[in-house]
Amino acid sequence: MVGVKVVRLVVDKYKMGTGHKIIILKNDKTLFTAKCQEDGCGWRIHFGHVNGDISRLVLKGFLGGTLLVVGFLYKLHILAWLKSPTVTTKLVKHLIADNIQGDPSLKSKQIMSLFKKTYGSNIKYHQAHRGKEAVFEEQFGDDEKTYSDLTWYVKAIEKTNLDTFFNFEVDHATQRFHRIFICFGACKHNYMYLRPMIYLDATFLTGRYRGALMDATCINGNNSFYPFAFALVSAENKKNWFWFMENLKQVIDGRQIVFLSDRGEGLLQGLPKVFPNSYHNYFFYLIKCNIHVGSGDANANVVIGLFYKDAYSYTTTNFEEALRGMHALGCGHVSNYLRTIPKEKWENSFFFLWRVNGFPCAHACAAIQATREDIYSFVAPYFTTEWYNGTYQEIILPIPNYDKPQAYDPSDRVIVPIPVPPPGRRRTQRIKNSWEKQKRPMMCTKCFTLSHHNKATCPML
DSSP states (O other): OBOHHHHHHHHHHHHHHHOOOEEEEEESSSEEEEEEOSTTOOOEEEEEEETTEEEEEEEEEEESOHHHHHHHHHTOOOOSOOOSOOOOHHHHHHHHHHHHHHOTTOOHHHHHHHHHHHHSOOOOHHHHHHHHHHHHHHHHOOHHHHHHHHHHHHHHHHHHSTTOEEEEEEETTTTEEEEEEEEOHHHHHHGGGSEEEEEEEEEEOOSTTOOEEEEEEEEOTTSOEEEEEEEEESSOSHHHHHHHHHHHHTTSOSSOOEEEEOOOHHHHHHHHHHOTTSEEEEOHHHHHHTOOOOTTSTTHHHHHHHHHHHHTOSSHHHHHHHHHHHHHTTOHHHHHHHHTSOGGGOHHHHSOHHHHHSSOOHHHHHHHHHTTOOGGGGSOGGGSHHHHHHTTSSOOOOOOOTTOOSSOOGGGOOBOOOOOOOSSSOOSSOOOOTTSOOOOOEEOTTTOOEESOOSTTOSOO
16 A cells, blocks of 8 residues: 555656556546556556545556556566656656665766666756755755754754754844854863864865865874864855854863864964964875976976975974975975975974874983883873773764654744855866876766776776
8 A cells, every 4th residue: 555656656667667658547646547548458557545545545456467567566677668758857866766875976977878778768967967966855855954954953962962062153134054063062071181183174065055064173092083073164264264263262171282274374364363372284285285296297206205204304404405305306396385384384393293292202212211210101191091091981972863843934944055156267177286197088888978987897887
């Protein structure tokens, strides 16, 4: 016993799979009747309600071959040819749902090729794109409703995870979403056992309403990442970074912190103001990505090697020696670029290594042992088993969603934000770094798309 919507969907799938021309005679909440459109064919099927319950329909009668009915009810093997049934986005969604769940990275053009190969029918690009979006909406929820769910989510956090710090901002005049900052209570309480080192970064979101995800990630005594706080904002800019750091200041203690970031303008200006007594270093990888030396340059590997020597130098002498080596290779522009980075940002050469690592080096250990001092008293407590266990003494409790509303009154809804496009012309592909290998796209003879795979590695089954 099924509802009328399921019956309609099965009929559509049956038409798509077999190519039979079926016309619908009766289609409402209580009855569903369809028959074959071919001349001389007596196939007919009829569904009706059960004792007045329109939510349940049963097969009350049919005419035609037994094999045809069984094939309809149990959806036997779908043939790869099609005559003229109407292809709708809703039907496309149900036919590609298994493929999308198996490989969410499928592109719209790949879905079109897969649909053609499987069902022998051509669908338009917007049908493939919208069908994929519909699968995601059914699996993860509607994008627009998700913003209204934030109001419920914040209240649920207050009940399940006590002492959680959050800052949820909505434009009171329009009820439009602005931004939200969250640091769970468990993370706040466990922070004292973490090393005073925080990574600050942001990434753009690829959903319908864009936005950016900002995060603060700490380091535990085992040199592993510890997610600490995050925020959802409209875009990565100075204003939002200042706001993020002001909220972050509310959930950390007064220790001096070493911040690491990607040298974003908002961070360069905001960190000295919000955390004047802390240190600010830069991501090693991003500095490396900005070195302008092409992969085709004969000295590219040597220059990268000298950069590594710079980054891991423990003395200013070795640091300057590596920069002079770049000049000798004719890559003075690289050394000049590295000199624009303030010297205090090079943690190994200009930071005392003991302060960065939290424990003495081999030379310091030898000196400590010579004085018969307890060597463990010179090691920061973050590396002890007791403190490591303390970082996980409190956990983030799961948030039950059985009471999450299915719909909201207009007064309780949160309006979706206005997407803020990034500055400059929209790019279609990521800009490759100068040292990255440029892969030439090839034509796949299986899905007939220009991509970076061949017949053997094609994602289409």
